[in-house]
Amino acid sequence: MVSFSHTDKGTDEAAWAASGLADLAGLPLGRDELAGLRFVVLAAHPDDETLGAGGLLAQLHSLGADVEVLLFTAGEGSHPDSETVSPGQLGTTRVNEFAAALAALGHAGNWRFLGLPDSGLERHRDAMTAGIRDATRDHPGPADQLVIVAPYRGDGHADHDALGTAAAEVARDGGHGLLEYPIWYWLWAAPSHPAWESWFRLPLDPATHAAKAAAMHAHASQVLPLSPLPGDEALLSAEFLRHFDRPFEAFAWTPAAANIRETRGATTRPATPHSSADAERIFDEVHSASEDPWQYTTSWYERRKRALTLAALPQEHYRSGLEVGCSIGTLTVDLADRCASLLAVDASSTALERAAGRLAPYPGVRTRQLTLPREWSEGTYDLIVVSEVGYYLSPAEFGLLLERIEASMAPGGTLVMCHWRHPVSGWELDGDTVHTLARNRLAWPAAGLYREPDFVLEILVAPESLASPDRPAALPGEQ
Incomplete structure (x- = not known):
């Protein structure tokens, strides 16, 4: 308020x-x-x-x-x-x-x-x-x-x-x-x-x-x-x-x-309503029309939101991170300093081309074009970031994404979600609904929750009971 x-x-x-x-x-x-x-x-x-x-x-x-x-x-x-x-x-x-x-x-x-x-x-x-x-x-x-x-x-x-x-x-x-x-x-x-x-x-x-x-x-x-x-x-x-x-x-x-x-x-x-099947076409068009379509690099709103996201991470360093929906890589750069290894994925190959130059100085960062949740990267992560992307999926697709996250998260790992709280024209979900679905589906302990009129930022921590001898931690691409 x-x-x-x-x-x-x-x-x-x-x-x-x-x-x-x-x-x-x-x-x-x-x-x-x-x-x-x-x-x-x-x-x-x-x-x-x-x-x-x-x-x-x-x-x-x-x-x-x-x-x-x-x-x-x-x-x-x-x-x-x-x-x-x-x-x-x-x-x-x-x-x-x-x-x-x-x-x-x-x-x-x-x-x-x-x-x-x-x-x-x-x-x-x-x-x-x-x-x-x-x-x-x-x-x-x-x-x-x-x-x-x-x-x-x-x-x-x-x-x-x-x-x-x-x-x-x-x-x-x-x-x-x-x-x-x-x-x-x-x-x-x-x-x-x-x-x-x-x-x-x-x-x-x-x-x-x-x-x-x-x-x-x-x-x-x-x-x-x-x-x-x-x-x-x-x-x-x-x-x-x-x-x-x-x-x-x-x-x-x-x-x-x-x-x-x-x-x-x-x-x-x-x-x-749009779904992940439309994502590559839509976001290729968006990124082709502008170098920075959401003013990630110039908007105080975007820079402030990134700073709050980074400050909310409960750990200073992570072994293996996954960023879902990296766009042109502005948040990826900040996450790179906190992760030994970081995989950034996006449905738009045009966006990833823009991200490549920004991420070149970071040897621990890799990018990959994936249309989630149908496609997924094998591996286990102790940090997964879902920022401004959850409402670009149908409800069923977002449910599958949560299943993928749950299966890929290391015991005690951190899930970061941050989303715009206003209606998103042409898509079924909005930011508040995305967070409610994730909270109810995963039932993981909350490490932090921050709301203001424009966005909600939430940190969930996977339980230690996820540990299994059949599921060793692995860097992205090792499996």
Whole structure:
């Protein structure tokens, strides 16, 4: 969770306007398709629905789409220092404002209030998840024709992150689409933050834009002072509200697993989720188009993440290491100083060609092109690194990769996993799911776990009981 306050000045809208945000690809759902889908829209607090998805809600009303909105808390904690209004009174006011806002968006009566406590959704995860699941069951029809609309799971507000994470879990388990709307992200993040670059834009026509403005005006307790007294100040400043007066809304989009769409370019042709069979072609294309497609060498985010990964290793030196998915070899260079022998593999021969020059000064490092997990390198390792690669496999393939890792890990060896936590378009898995699957499948003791909105870093240690006289430790290539 990001540390910030609504009183922070934050990133000015002018910076976002100059960032290229308005040039994001359009949401790959046309008007006819939107009209035929069913939507369950989630709001942690009254006004979330209007700020993040008011334009979408107004457009869905104009198209006659099937929509239900779930409000999880009354937002009674928005003014904790008020001496004029109690939390109970404020909660009642805010729920009434929520009803008025939805009426302005065309959805009077299409909502339910779940009554969970403000600023405490993470402690009520079961009730929150059950409410979402119940709502999806109340909308009969094919699972892949239902879309959950929820706060962005990396928004930085604890309630938004908790609700967004629960929504992603229900969408994944149910085979539904997922649209995530950011709110506080626009305050604490800056255009240099990488998450928004993979999002999509929903243009708002003048009527839709006007409906959103009217709905926002209904949330008077948030946009106007409750009174002139201290503690009753307006929660949402005019500067902050400019982020939501754009002629478009931005969403992170995860298509339903059975109806994945190509999310870049002019077409939206149906496709199936990618798997390891596509990896060589896709990543050869990516690396052919750029010397450093993910800015490994220039991005502070990437350099900082590598430093954290290296610092998390529980041992200073390893005998035999395996890096799964080495790309152009930036992390490989750092691992080389910690391993007597290191094998770096990747599906892309183009990436490995780029890595060769970088790794030439390290005689203990070898590279090999392998499409995992179908292909594998024989040998036993006391360090295996799986960084930013797990979600490029299907669930079944990732399960096989874990089997390969378990069979190849030396007793007491270290497994390092580090993954981006945001949706990865065109692939079935995401970073949090990858780590959950590994944790549950291996059941190895954890030596460290670090999470922040953008990535999760986890260290698992193989049990000493893996030792076997029939399984001697061997350097890569010795078997």
